[in-house]
Amino acid sequence: MTTAITRYFNSVFTLTEFELRKVRHDTSQIWLRLVQPALWLLVFGTVFSQIRGISTGDYSYLQFMTPGVLAQSVMFVAIFYGITVVWERDLGLLNKLLSTPAPRSAIVLGKALSAGVRGVFQAVAVMALALIIRVQLTLTVWSVLGVFAIIILFGMCFASLSMSLAPIFRTRERMMGIGQAITMPLFFASNAIYPISMMPSWLKPIVIINPLSYVVDAMRALLVTNDFSSLGIDILALLAATIVLVSLASIAFRKILS
Amino acid sequence: MSDNQIVVKNLTKLYPKVKAVDNVSFTVKPGEIFGLLGPNGAGKTTTIRLLMTLIKPTEGQINILGIDARSHPEKIRQFSGYVPQDVSIDSDLTGYENVLMYSKLYGIPGRGRKEAINEILDYLDMKERAKDMAGTYSGGMMRRLEIAQALVNRPKLLFLDEPSIGLDPGAKRVIWELIKNLREEFGTIVFINTHDMIEADTLCDRIGIMEKGKLVIIGPPSELKAKVGGDVLTITSKKPGLMDAVKKLGYNTITESANGQIDLLVDNGEKLIPQLVESLQAKGIEVESVSLKKPTLDDVFLKYTGARIESEDSTFKQVRQTRRTFRRMNK
Secondary structure, eight states: OHHHHHHHHHHHHHHHHHHHHHHHHOOHHHHHTTHHHHHIIIIIIHHHHHHTOSOOTTSOHHHHHHHHHHHHHHHHHHHHHHHHHHHHHHHTHHHHHHTSSSOHHHHHHHHHHHHHHHHHHHHHHHHHHHHHTTOOOOOOHHHHHHHHHHHHHHHHHHHHHHHHHHHHHOSHHHHHHHHHHHHHHHHHTTTSSSOGGGSOTTTHHHHHHOHHHHHHHHHHIIIIIOOOTTHHHHHHHHHHHHHHHHHHHHHHHHHHHO | OOSOSEEEEEEEEEOSSOEEEEEEEEEEOTTOEEEEEOOTTSSHHHHHHHHTTSSOOSEEEEEETTEETTTOHHHHHHHEEEEOSSOOSOTTSBHHHHHHHHHHHTTOOSTTHHHHHHHHHHHTTOGGGTTSBGGGSOHHHHHHHHHHHHHTTOOSEEEEESTTTTOOHHHHHHHHHHHHHHHHHHOOEEEEEESOHHHHHHHOSEEEEEETTEEEEEEOHHHHHHHHOSEEEEEEOSSTTHHHHHHHTTOEEEEEETTTEEEEEESSHHHHHHHHHHHHHHTTOOOOEEEEEOOOHHHHHHHHHSSOSSOSOOOHHHHHHHHHHHHHHTO
16 A cells, blocks of 8 residues: 555656756746736836835835736746646557556656746746835745645646646647637636735625635735735635645546547 | 457447547457558548547447556556547646656655666657757657657557557658567567558558448458459550450450550469460560559458548648648648
């Protein structure tokens, strides 16, 4: 029994290890994906903090939105990482991976974890950018480690979401479209760039079921407000969403191949 | 259990619109190179994926080395190696890393792992390029790397789907030699899918001809070719009376065309030619040319299915897939 569990997690970590090796071989993706968050922070953020149209309490608008932009960049990485699974199926990589004794759910979990780890690299780049433009963030060992842990969970959650959709939409082209179609609405229907209190009432229920809101809230607590009163709920909500979506992705995974 | 290593009984795989594999039964013997030959879309890839336990059969049994595929798929995956038709290496990792990843997924213990990988890379003559990114490899090297990945676990069975598709003739020959050596040195049972008649003929001990999901006939290539019914000799002569003379000599003529060309059905054509020319000359008929055509597996295919293997009507998806594979391998 213990050997089976060891084997299981060995497979999961093997996939993640080789994802890290890929990042080491080629970091260009991280830099390319920094363009969008840079636009949000440098253009959108700077302009809106001058308008002062969004009330963010004791904190500057840039401080308020940095965790939101951070979460958004990780969300993009995760959603599009799930799409690469369709790409890998088309290339035959997936067939080969499934021909090993590694359990299928371990392959899904390994892929999800890989997305989370890639998300951490992306987050480090965005955080560095925020520091360069002098956004004040709470950077202690614990806050940074906490943010990393949340990003890993979040990456797993959204990579699983897109892997669950893969057998429904099947082709890369459609998956790219779906990726676009879900990331922006999720971003706008969250507390990433404006507080929930400012939203119209019809939008509020959507914000509450949107996992992105909890991620942003948790990161905002860790990096900006240091108000940890809702951190527990945030983490529980994220954990629940991740478990549900990873399970869904494992079930969906069987159908990707056929 | 007899001495058969793979036993397939009444295997059927239904998809919503097609019967991909239709009531197929066959066995593969120890140390054998067995091939499925047929055009694209015949159900060969589905059969290999069923054997590899990647998909579940609709009906029928698969037993490999005494293990039932339905109840213990992970055991079969543990001792089998698989090289899919499409390029299946990760171009963003080095050659060594590609093999390392699979050795870890197969659960090979850390001690001695590095030596084992290097040994295989050495065996496949790719040690010098092991540290290069796999994306920079030639088509033939990519194929060898894929075989290295499948071999890292020292499989008892190796499944290869179209092993030489898209390779140039030189690289093809290297892959064929490699597969033959595997059998000689390690006694690996090799199961291949191919639509290439020359590959089936040079590589396989026995082949099964597959068309539209059905297994049409199984046997050694030489036996199958013999069943087609001998060699075809084509004789031409400018002198009239060739047909009569040939008939008087008691040969079995198939066709005669207007310009004095005759097709004969004979056994051992190459031995017969001098004799035939001589006897015709004795009758005063000067032979202008003789050509001999040995039966090929394509003729076998034609006899049993009524169609040629290289047909025109492959689907868009197949064409796209084949071309994409080809392009990636020759990048």
